[in-house]
Amino acid sequence: MLQYELIKKDRDCSARLGNLKISHGIIESPIFMPVGTQATVKTLTSEDLYEIGAGIILSNTYHLYLRPGSELIEKSGGLHGFMNWKRGILTDSGGFQVFSLSKLRQITDEGVYFNSHIDGSRHFLTPEKVMEIEQQLGADIAMCFDECSPYPCSYEEAEKAVERTTLWAHRCKKTHKRADQALFGIVQGNVFPNLRQKSAGDLTALDFDGYGIGGLSVGEPKADMYSMLDLMNTVLPWDKPRYLMGVGAPEDLLEGVKRGVDMFDCVLPTRLARHGSAYTHRGRITVRNAVYAEDFEPIDDACDCWVCRNYSRAYIRHLIKAGEMLAHRLLSYHNVYFLLNLMEEARAAIKEDRFLEYYHEFMQKYQF
Amino acid sequence: MLQYELIKKDRDCSARLGNLKISHGIIESPIFMPVGTQATVKTLTSEDLYEIGAGIILSNTYHLYLRPGSELIEKSGGLHGFMNWKRGILTDSGGFQVFSLSKLRQITDEGVYFNSHIDGSRHFLTPEKVMEIEQQLGADIAMCFDECSPYPCSYEEAEKAVERTTLWAHRCKKTHKRADQALFGIVQGNVFPNLRQKSAGDLTALDFDGYGIGGLSVGEPKADMYSMLDLMNTVLPWDKPRYLMGVGAPEDLLEGVKRGVDMFDCVLPTRLARHGSAYTHRGRITVRNAVYAEDFEPIDDACDCWVCRNYSRAYIRHLIKAGEMLAHRLLSYHNVYFLLNLMEEARAAIKEDRFLEYYHEFMQKYQF
Numbered sequence: 001m002l003q004y005e006l007i008k009k010d011r012d013c014s015a016r017l018g019n020l021k022i023s024h025g026i027i028e029s030p031i032f033m034p035v036g037t038q039a040t041v042k043t044l045t046s047e048d049l050y051e052i053g054a055g056i057i058l059s060n061t062y063h064l065y066l067r068p069g070s071e072l073i074e075k076s077g078g079l080h081g082f083m084n085w086k087r088g089i090l091t092d093s094g095g096f097q098v099f100s101l102s103k104l105r106q107i108t109d110e111g112v113y114f115n116s117h118i119d120g121s122r123h124f125l126t127p128e129k130v131m132e133i134e135q136q137l138g139a140d141i142a143m144c145f146d147e148c149s150p151y152p153c154s155y156e157e158a159e160k161a162v163e164r165t166t167l168w169a170h171r172c173k174k175t176h177k178r179a180d181q182a183l184f185g186i187v188q189g190n191v192f193p194n195l196r197q198k199s200a201g202d203l204t205a206l207d208f209d210g211y212g213i214g215g216l217s218v219g220e221p222k223a224d225m226y227s228m229l230d231l232m233n234t235v236l237p238w239d240k241p242r243y244l245m246g247v248g249a250p251e252d253l254l255e256g257v258k259r260g261v262d263m264f265d266c267v268l269p270t271r272l273a274r275h276g277s278a279y280t281h282r283g284r285i286t287v288r289n290a291v292y293a294e295d296f297e298p299i300d301d302a303c304d305c306w307v308c309r310n311y312s313r314a315y316i317r318h319l320i321k322a323g324e325m326l327a328h329r330l331l332s333y334h335n336v337y338f339l340l341n342l343m344e345e346a347r348a349a350i351k352e353d354r355f356l357e358y359y360h361e362f363m364q365k366y367q368f
Numbered sequence: 369m370l371q372y373e374l375i376k377k378d379r380d381c382s383a384r385l386g387n388l389k390i391s392h393g394i395i396e397s398p399i400f401m402p403v404g405t406q407a408t409v410k411t412l413t414s415e416d417l418y419e420i421g422a423g424i425i426l427s428n429t430y431h432l433y434l435r436p437g438s439e440l441i442e443k444s445g446g447l448h449g450f451m452n453w454k455r456g457i458l459t460d461s462g463g464f465q466v467f468s469l470s471k472l473r474q475i476t477d478e479g480v481y482f483n484s485h486i487d488g489s490r491h492f493l494t495p496e497k498v499m500e501i502e503q504q505l506g507a508d509i510a511m512c513f514d515e516c517s518p519y520p521c522s523y524e525e526a527e528k529a530v531e532r533t534t535l536w537a538h539r540c541k542k543t544h545k546r547a548d549q550a551l552f553g554i555v556q557g558n559v560f561p562n563l564r565q566k567s568a569g570d571l572t573a574l575d576f577d578g579y580g581i582g583g584l585s586v587g588e589p590k591a592d593m594y595s596m597l598d599l600m601n602t603v604l605p606w607d608k609p610r611y612l613m614g615v616g617a618p619e620d621l622l623e624g625v626k627r628g629v630d631m632f633d634c635v636l637p638t639r640l641a642r643h644g645s646a647y648t649h650r651g652r653i654t655v656r657n658a659v660y661a662e663d664f665e666p667i668d669d670a671c672d673c674w675v676c677r678n679y680s681r682a683y684i685r686h687l688i689k690a691g692e693m694l695a696h697r698l699l700s701y702h703n704v705y706f707l708l709n710l711m712e713e714a715r716a717a718i719k720e721d722r723f724l725e726y727y728h729e730f731m732q733k734y735q736f
Binding site: 038039040042043044045046063067068072075076082083084293294296310311312314315318319321322324325326328329330 | 406407408410411412413414431435436440443444450451452661662664678679680682683685686687689690692693694696697698
């Protein structure tokens with residue numbers, strides 16, 4: 001199940017405020033979904049994420065299918081029971097991971113053969129198999145199995161991927177049965193406007209609960225991504241949520257919101273944490289740098305998260321230099337909070353028809 | 369400052385219930401001190417430790433002196449300010465680490481030359497220098513610089529270490545000035561009863577705030593450790609706290625309590641966590657083992673910690689197999705809780721003069 005209610009649009013741009021009703025709660029959009037690839041948002045617990053204010057997280061079908069296996073997760077009460085998470089979950093279909101992580105892929109219209117990146121074992125995923133796995137995982141929102149063309153690629157290659165994505169979307173829609181789980185189609189088409197338009201048309205004809213915008217932020221110029229989003233904003237139905245997949249840089253979240261996107265996910269906040277970096281309202285900083293050795297200020301003086309209220313840059317830098325895992329945890333907490341807070345600020349701005357003002361203010365301060 | 373109040377002794381053995389008043393609070397003893405070697409109890413935050421019920425933690429002078437440096441920590445408000453910890457801290461003197469971790473040591477009565485295990489740089493620690501560092505760190509309790517003889521070693525070697533430890537204790541006592549910081553002497557003597565007795569006599573003559581029992585649990589037979597503790601119980605003053613250094617196996621904690629020990633510390637709970645192991649009331653288990661793959665029970669069904677209330681063995685095993693840091697965090701939390709809870713149970717038993725009964729019940733169930 002999924003109900004999307006458009007509460008209001010900003011007066012001066014396409015930014016939209018909405019309510020997303022899913023099996024595990026109601027989420028105000030636009031929203032950022034922290035990524036728990038392997039049934040864990042790296043270093044954080046469910047309680048941390050409740051405290052940070054996450055209403056929905058993403059987990060990866062590809063990873064969970066390979067380890068620990070979707071049958072095991074089903075037995076433990078689905079992903080919610082397995083990882084002890086009481087709010088929303090969206091599962092990716094594994095399409096992107098099959099193309100980006102696994103080796104020796106072989107694609108046919110039937111499905112994809114690939115070798116596991118963990119142990120090299122051979123697997124075959126079809127739209128039907130992916131629906132079976134996602135229904136076992138039992139997330140609130142499942143994504144259709146899609147083919148994501150690389151960047152750059154030829155028009156013909158991108159066209160073939162769009163056709164296959166449409167074919168597979170039909171089969172996913174036909175196979176999917178769980179009434180408590182919403183199903184989203186994924187628009188492909190690379191950076192070719194008419195392919196994007198065709199893909200969106202094919203999928204909206206199938207009337208999904210929502211639409212992913214896939215295959216962006218994979219190396220193309222930012223201008224191309226933004227123009228694809230402008231296009232999507234004109235062709236996707238206004239009464240369904242739009243989800244820009246894998247995008248999570250602060251500036252891109254705001255660019256997406258401005259163009260009518262409702263949902264985002266990205267591994268960036270936890271990945272940056274592992275590399276000793278943090279978001280601040282003035283831009284990203286590398287906390288491990290020597291300049292912070294005796295800096296007893298919080299990571300971001302404009303942030304009111306629990307980490308910024310309690311720990312200094314100097315302490316976190318020490319933890320990084322000493323190889324202490326707590327560094328990853330503190331930086332992950334802050335970085336995830338930063339993006340959720342950014343979306344909260346964006347929603348507040350839309351409510352008051354001042355999103356563009358907020359956008360410009362943020363962009364002026366934020367160095368990227 | 370430190371005031372020790374002996375509340376009561378168990379009727380049937382030497383187990384003692386006490387109140388330890390330090391600069392940051394009052395702690396009921398016997399107590400286990402989680403170890404935060406590098407100004408962090410690995411993977412856990414101060415809030416976790418408050419929740420677990422830790423009243424005092426240990427941190428290591430040797431490590432903090434080398435990185436990030438005690439001047440930096442002093443500038444940030446001492447260890448309490450640096451790591452955002454509002455309860456008690458005890459700092460080890462670095463004696464044990466100089467002998468166990470560093471290379472190219474050269475010991476004289478003046479002090480110890482050694483090379484840093486981090487970058488090979490050359491350092492010289494004297495009792496005076498260690499007191500300076502510990503006062504900069506500003507823990508509630510500082511330990512004297514001591515020489516810890518290895519096991520096995522000759523009588524002559526152990527005797528020399530005892531003499532030096534006494535000499536250095538004099539110099540520490542003379543140098544130490546901070547009124548808000550207690551100072552403990554450390555009894556050495558290896559497994560030689562008359563050396564232990566001499567060391568205890570030398571140190572008690574200096575009237576320290578408390579006494580560490582050092583150089584045990586370093587490879588000697590358990591029976592030797594227990595007989596040394598029996599001896600200490602007869603020679604150390606009853607009105608001062610006794611601290612068995614570096615000992616933390618559950619069975620050894622209870623053996624120590626039975627022999628009048630008040631304080632313990634050990635890296636074991638967090639180290640075991642990193643190796644995928646956990647304490648339970650039936651003994652240690654290796655959660656990473658395949659037998660737990662579909663075990664949806666908590667780590668320890670007799671434990672009421674937050675991890676056992678929320679997460680299953682199957683989930684934690686998955687995290688371990690997937691290389692997820694959250695596994696270390698969950699297991700560290702549980703393992704530290706387990707030992708603090710063990711001490712809480714021990715204190716409750718002493719209150720009711722049934723420590724021996726509790727001891728036998730625990731030992732019967734616990735496989736080690």
